[in-house]
Amino acid sequence: MANRTIRIATRKSLLALWQAHFVKEQLEALHPHITVELVPMTTKGDVLLDTPLAKIGGKGLFIKELEQAMLEGRADIAVHSMKDVPVEFPEGLGLTVICEREDPRDAFVSNNYTHLEQLPAGAVVGTASLRRECQIRARYPHLEIKVLRGNVQTRLRKLDDGEYDAIILAAAGLKRLELEDRIAGLMSPEDSLPANGQGAVGIECRVDDAELLALLAPLDHYESRLRVEAERAMNKGLMGGCQVPIGAYAELQGDQLWLRGLVGRPDGSEVIYEEMTGPATQGKEMGAEMAKRLLARGADKILAEVVES
Numbered sequence: 088m089a090n091r092t093i094r095i096a097t098r099k100s101l102l103a104l105w106q107a108h109f110v111k112e113q114l115e116a117l118h119p120h121i122t123v124e125l126v127p128m129t130t131k132g133d134v135l136l137d138t139p140l141a142k143i144g145g146k147g148l149f150i151k152e153l154e155q156a157m158l159e160g161r162a163d164i165a166v167h168s169m170k171d172v173p174v175e176f177p178e179g180l181g182l183t184v185i186c187e188r189e190d191p192r193d194a195f196v197s198n199n200y201t202h203l204e205q206l207p208a209g210a211v212v213g214t215a216s217l218r219r220e221c222q223i224r225a226r227y228p229h230l231e232i233k234v235l236r237g238n239v240q241t242r243l244r245k246l247d248d249g250e251y252d253a254i255i256l257a258a259a260g261l262k263r264l265e266l267e268d269r270i271a272g273l274m275s276p277e278d279s280l281p282a283n284g285q286g287a288v289g290i291e292c293r294v295d296d297a298e299l300l301a302l303l304a305p306l307d308h309y310e311s312r313l314r315v316e317a318e319r320a321m322n323k324g325l326m327g328g329c330q331v332p333i334g335a336y337a338e339l340q341g342d343q344l345w346l347r348g349l350v351g352r353p354d355g356s357e358v359i360y361e362e363m364t365g366p367a368t369q370g371k372e373m374g375a376e377m378a379k380r381l382l383a384r385g386a387d388k389i390l391a392e393v394v395e396s
């Protein structure tokens with residue numbers, strides 16, 4: 088594998104660039120004779136920053152342009168936040184690596200409070216995620232939810248400008264950007280069940296490039312893969328991505344996997360929850376089974392309504 092160059096397609100947000108550098112550094116350390124370059128690009132999701140995610144529709148809003156670059160040979164790999172990666176891939180591409188997962192939890196961010204419980208009636212909470220919205224509304228119906236879009240820095244600025252009393256962000260993103268001190272409180276999975284793949288970085292590439300696959304393989308983290316694959320299998324069964332009110336979260340307990348999932352109405356009036364434990368290597372089957380159980384309990388109706396609204 089002489090002197091090969093690996094080009095990483097990446098979005099231009101600080102978080103995306105951090106994640107691309109994170110992969111670049113590991114590849115360069117593992118394979119001193121290869122060169123790794125970043126190919127930054129803008130995606131549809133970056134342009135449509137003020138529209139609620141569920142309304143823009145179209146899966147893979149943040150990754151289509153990156154995939155196009157790989158298919159056309161302008162890039163070799165794409166580094167993604169797993170939570171933004173659709174469950175299906177275009178012909179010829181696949182998710183070949185899941186890196187070790189960062190903190191998967193949601194973070195409560197506020198300059199005045201440390202937990203949703205403390206917020207007075209009418210306080211304004213910012214999020215663009217229907218998953219976060221439905222869980223907050225179900226438990227705290229007296230709070231107001233206001234759409235919050237933009238990259239992590241923009242969201243924090245909007246909080247500091249006083250538009251919101253608190254906002255919810257993924258802990259992983261804040262930690263990676265060295266903004267951990269902005270986390271007022273970490274939300275347990277019971278408080279806010281994370282999105283599938285939250286906190287994990289994955290690598291997508293052309294599946295026919297055996298040499299490349301071999302170079303990437305050492306970055307794969309088995310435990311993280313088991314968890315994320317189970318979560319994604321659940322979302323796949325529900326045909327939902329990051330833009331729908333679905334939470335999916337798996338934890339390893341020895342050789343067992345504990346998978347929790349929910350689908351909720353964005354207004355919080357209904358949250359359907361299921362959990363299951365089984366052999367860690369059966370995550371995909373468990374995810375599919377969980378999806379079936381959720382659908383049988385009415386998740387199909389909720390999801391259809393969200394897509395139509």
Ligand SMILES: NCc1[nH]cc(CCC(=O)O)c1CC(=O)O
Pocket residue numbers: 168169170171255256257258259260284285286287288329
């Ligand atoms: N949908 C945007 C997005 N995609 C990944 C992260 C955070 C990092 C991660 O989950 O790996 C975020 C921001 C957020 O939800 O706060």
